[in-house]
Amino acid sequence: MAMSWWHKNLALLRGREGGRDLLPPLPEAPPLLRGVTLLPGPRPSLRVRGEKGRPVTLHSPADPEREAETLARQVSEDDPRPLVVLGLGLGYHLLALLARLPPERPLVVVEQDPVVWQAALSAVNLAPLLNRAETALVVAPEARAVILHLKGLEDRGNGGGWCFWGHPPSLRARNGFYEAVLRGLTTVAAGRRSAPKLGKDRLKILVVNPDYFLVPEVVRGLRRLGHEVEPALFDKRREEGEEILRRLLARVKHFSPDLVFTVNHLGFDREGVLLHTLHRLRIPSVSWYVDSPAIILDLYEGPKSDLSFIFVWDPTYVPQVKARGFNQVHPLPLATDPEVFRPQPQEARRRWRSRVAFVGNSMTGPVDKKVARLPQTPEFAALLKRLWQEYLTEPHRSLAEVLAAAGLEDDPLIRGLDRAARVDLEAAVVFGATRSYRSACVRQLAGFRPVIYGDPGWRDIVGRSHRLRPEVNYYQELPALYGGASLNFNATSLQMKAAVNQRVFDAPAAGGFLLTDFREQAAELFHLGEEMVCYREPGEIPDLVRFYLKHEELRRRITARARARILAEHTYVHRLQQMVAILRRAT
Secondary structure, three states, X not given: OOOOOHHHHHHHHHOOOOOOOEOOOOOOOOOXXXXXXXXXXXXXXXXXXXXXXXXXXXXXXXXXXXXXXXHHOOOOOOOOOOEEEEOOOOOHHHHHHHOOOOOOOOEEEXXXXXXXXXXXXXXXXXXXXXXXXXXXEEEOOOHHHHHHXXXXXXXXXXXXOOEEEEOHHHHHHOHHHHHHHHHHHHHHHHHOOOOOOOOOOOOEEEEEOXXXXXXXXXXXXXXXXXXXXXXXXXXXXXXXXXXXXXHHHHHHHHXXXXXXXXXXXXXXXXXXXXXXXXXXXXXXXXXXXXXXXXXXXXXXXXXXXXXXXXXXXXXXXXHHHHHOOOOEEEEOXXXXXXXXXXXXXXXXXXXXOEEEEXXXXXXXXXXHHHHOOOOOOHHHHHHHHHHHHHHHHOOOOOHHHHXXXXXXXXXXXXXXXXXXXXXXXXXXXXXHHHHHHHHHHHHOOHHHOOEEEOOOOHHHHHOOOOEEEOOOOOOOOHHHHHHHEEEEEOXXXXXXXXXXXXXXXXXXXXXXXXXXXXXXXXXXXXXXXXXXXXXXXXXXXXXXXXXXXXXXXXHHHHHHHHHHXXXXXXXXXXXXXXXXXXXXXXX
């Protein structure tokens, strides 16, 4: 295809002020683009090969400009700090971003691959970017060169620290490179203040709301590792946000922790006051996400501290969280507490004896709760149904991606939603699709008269082909239930693209055989077929259930191997050791 923009962009480049940019030399004529594929069209896209060898398409082939506008809306317009954009692509997201940035706000664009830079100059009119005075262009294959150049820019006047925003597909393609850039720059920033004291053996850790899901296990695990744990308990349903914040700040002052830990950002105010205070005191914070961080973090404003660590149970969320300006983002799978989930005595298991059991929510209640917060009109109900159908064709996408695929970003019903309503809409889409998926899986068990332990919403979904029982207590009843069932069934929430859920660890640890749906993380954590059995689509379920119900000894061997693997590698003590090691290396 004709590369009509090359010479025009090249002329603008040569007219730029010297010293701000770090760029490789360019030929006079448009070069042959090696190692990338320029996808033709009225608005071309670009496909590159990622660090792991997989192809990554950097822009929507259908409408990259509309996609770019959606991405640009994620950037805070009120933050005055210089903005560092990680990933150039063909520049669509940058051009959309310029319309939102004050002309005086410094902008730095970082790209690793010189061929991507050449492709952008060849295919897109970059004049608005190249003509902008407060823009620096940094294209270098080595992270160290980028860090040194940005350090020089900082010394020349950008001393207030950086604000980072990542182009999600570019982060997926070059994750290791951009992580190195972030690590180098945040280490420089941290070195100018007092360093955190995480090197000592016994840390003082303030744990927020220890009765929340997962937190009791974390508290026990930290204490087993010898750390001093101080709980900060509050009732989110009864206490106002300002009161919670006041109490947490008081506990920080009284306890002087080395680290503050929470789950899903619980206890952190949306304005960023607590995070800013911890940053000023040089106290690291950890938020371990066991639900979609993309949904939760859209509600939070405030500064992104170099000491704000986010761990995500599903590694596919790392680029999305980094794109929201957080620098320290690490994958950390779920696990189990073997003191709770261990084989129970025979008399305890006898009460829960069944051939096939499923413990899980129908998602009817969560869907209804989110939908009730959205506009109550027939038009919006029809739009929501359309989004459910679109999401199910390709699950695990963000709301922005689903809206773009359905051509609904500019729909007046969508434009009329505020930020909180958009978060509710995204949750409603994911929860509704999970309900459909989970229902389709559970219906495949009808021929085995399974027992479902869950909410009343199941009655409308499965009728009388399944035996329904009330929800069970996680700590007091579930271990015996898992051990009492011949086969425990699992259908994972669609907010989890690659990760496995809690049941994958808890059931085998309690001595229960598990049949679960395949997730990439399962193959990383277990030997499939020997330690874990997976189905890949609902139609496989009946044959697998029938086979394993007939082979009791095989079930026992698989469960024993899975439990041995979990005790050796997948307890909360293991996860917390990994977490603390990452914190110590980074600080």
